[in-house]
Amino acid sequence: MIPFLDLAEINRPYRDALREAAERVIASGWYILGEEAARFEKAFADYCGTAHAVGVSSGLSALELIFRAYREMGMMEEGDEVIVPANTYIASILAVSANRLVPVPVEPDEETMNIDPDRIAAAITSKTRAILAVHLYGRSADMPAIREIARRHRLRVVEDGAQAHGAACGGVRVGALGDACGFSFYPGKNLGALGDGGAVTTDDDDLAETVRVLRNYGSERKYYNRYKGENARLDEIQAAFLSCKLPMLDACNARRREIADYYLSHIDNPAVRLPAEAPQGASVWHLFVVRSGDRERLQAYLAEEGIATMIHYPVPPHRQEAYREWSGVVLPVTERIHREVLSIPLHERLRDEDAAYIAERLNRYTG
Numbered sequence: 001m002i003p004f005l006d007l008a009e010i011n012r013p014y015r016d017a018l019r020e021a022a023e024r025v026i027a028s029g030w031y032i033l034g035e036e037a038a039r040f041e042k043a044f045a046d047y048c049g050t051a052h053a054v055g056v057s058s059g060l061s062a063l064e065l066i067f068r069a070y071r072e073m074g075m076m077e078e079g080d081e082v083i084v085p086a087n088t089y090i091a092s093i094l095a096v097s098a099n100r101l102v103p104v105p106v107e108p109d110e111e112t113m114n115i116d117p118d119r120i121a122a123a124i125t126s127k128t129r130a131i132l133a134v135h136l137y138g139r140s141a142d143m144p145a146i147r148e149i150a151r152r153h154r155l156r157v158v159e160d161g162a163q164a165h166g167a168a169c170g171g172v173r174v175g176a177l178g179d180a181c182g183f184s185f186y187p188g189k190n191l192g193a194l195g196d197g198g199a200v201t202t203d204d205d206d207l208a209e210t211v212r213v214l215r216n217y218g219s220e221r222k223y224y225n226r227y228k229g230e231n232a233r234l235d236e237i238q239a240a241f242l243s244c245k246l247p248m249l250d251a252c253n254a255r256r257r258e259i260a261d262y263y264l265s266h267i268d269n270p271a272v273r274l275p276a277e278a279p280q281g282a283s284v285w286h287l288f289v290v291r292s293g294d295r296e297r298l299q300a301y302l303a304e305e306g307i308a309t310m311i312h313y314p315v316p317p318h319r320q321e322a323y324r325e326w327s328g329v330v331l332p333v334t335e336r337i338h339r340e341v342l343s344i345p346l347h348e349r350l351r352d353e354d355a356a357y358i359a360e361r362l363n364r365y366t367g
Contacts, residue, residue: 002345002354004308007187009349011194014244018194021240031236033216040239041199043246044183047166048175050201052208055234056215059162059184062198063095063132065232066158066180069210070130071099072227075156080129082158085115086334088134090317092160095182096132104128105318105326107333111276113137113289117145124149130156135164135174137312138190138256138286139278143169143177158182161201163286165191166253171281175201185242190256190284191249193238252348256285259346259355263288266359271367272298273340287312288346290362295342298365302344305361310343 011018025036037055045053056062070076078100084093086105096103106123109116114136131150133141143157150157157178161167164174165183175181185197200211210227213220218229264277273291289312292298299309316338318326344358 001306001308002358004310004343004345005188005347006349007192010192010347012349013248014241017244018241021244022237025237025240028236033233034236036236036243037234037239040234040243040246043243044199045201047246047249048173048181048201050176050181051203051205052201053175054200054202054208054211054215055239056198056200056211057232057234058196059160059182059186059198060091060095061215061230061232062182062184062200063092063158063160064098065211065214066182066200066202066207067095067099067101067130068214069207070156071101072210072214073206076101076129079127081125081127083115083120083123083128083131083155085132085134085136086316086318086331087113087115087337088136088160088317089162089313090320090322091162092132092134093317093323101129102127103132105329105331105334107331108136108337109142110333112139112142112278113275113337114139114141115146117142117149120146120149121153124153124155128153128155130158132158132160133178134160134162135167137275137283137289138164138167139283140164140167140169140174140177147178156180162186162198163189164284165189166249167284168281176203179204180207185238190253190286191242191245194241195238197234197238197242199234253284255348256346257283259350260285260288262352262355263344263346263359266356267362269363269365269367271365272362285346287343289341289343291337291340292342292367293340294367295340297367299342301365302361307358307361308345311341312343313338313341 087108159178159181162184180202185193215232218227
């Protein structure tokens, strides 16, 4: 069986460096908010092209803290609205709800599956304060169009870069395309830790400082608390692991693009809809998502052929029990996408012969 993702194999090239990093952290005796976190924050900010990167405990925490910081800074208040993609992982929307803001779902573009800028303007009201741009599956959203809408309506743009480390738009990397960005370093991400982790990137000095304080119980110095904060810190050992892996991120993304290009040029089956090609550099192919009108049959066929797959995601946020208040909302494009999507193996350690086998078997599928 070709696994969908083998994390042990993904991390194999870093094994010695990871062991050395762990030993260094253990020997230091300093495990929270120390030199390792500061070193990684500086390196990741430089990589993204931002003034700041603030390490936090997860991608969800990163997004929650951005919106929380805007509330603490007086730029948003309870009941304000945030435009969100209807087609996304639920964490993007949970971060908005957690801050007692109102998520307003907008349908995706059928081809890119990212939020459709042409539909955003119709969803803006007098209470809208921000647009959340999710770079889904590793492809940058249409940031020039989104930024122009935000400029006209005086809105902030928050990026969700959880699946798009290293992706770019117009030569600018994800993380530096909006007012702030939340990243996840969940182990399966393009830049993955060996546990949970995340970061906020921004050029806004005040926002970065507010997030730093909020992540640490709302405290600037021990036992003195400016805010009712939380414990959402990136620990030293995960920061050290991420520092080992960051220098290889571009090479890993290049390998992902190579495999995606192979799939796009070698899979030719009208029963399998391929993802739209992206401009050079715009996607880092966190996931390669095909579509089928009979997804379950396709998935079963691939399993019989020894190919593991996953569904990202089977149930859209507006159909989740957690958002039962949206039970009457109908979003046909999103619902169709969630019925049809199937992710096939694609990662930097996938062998050429495995990619060729996957493409060949998909071409044999009869629908």
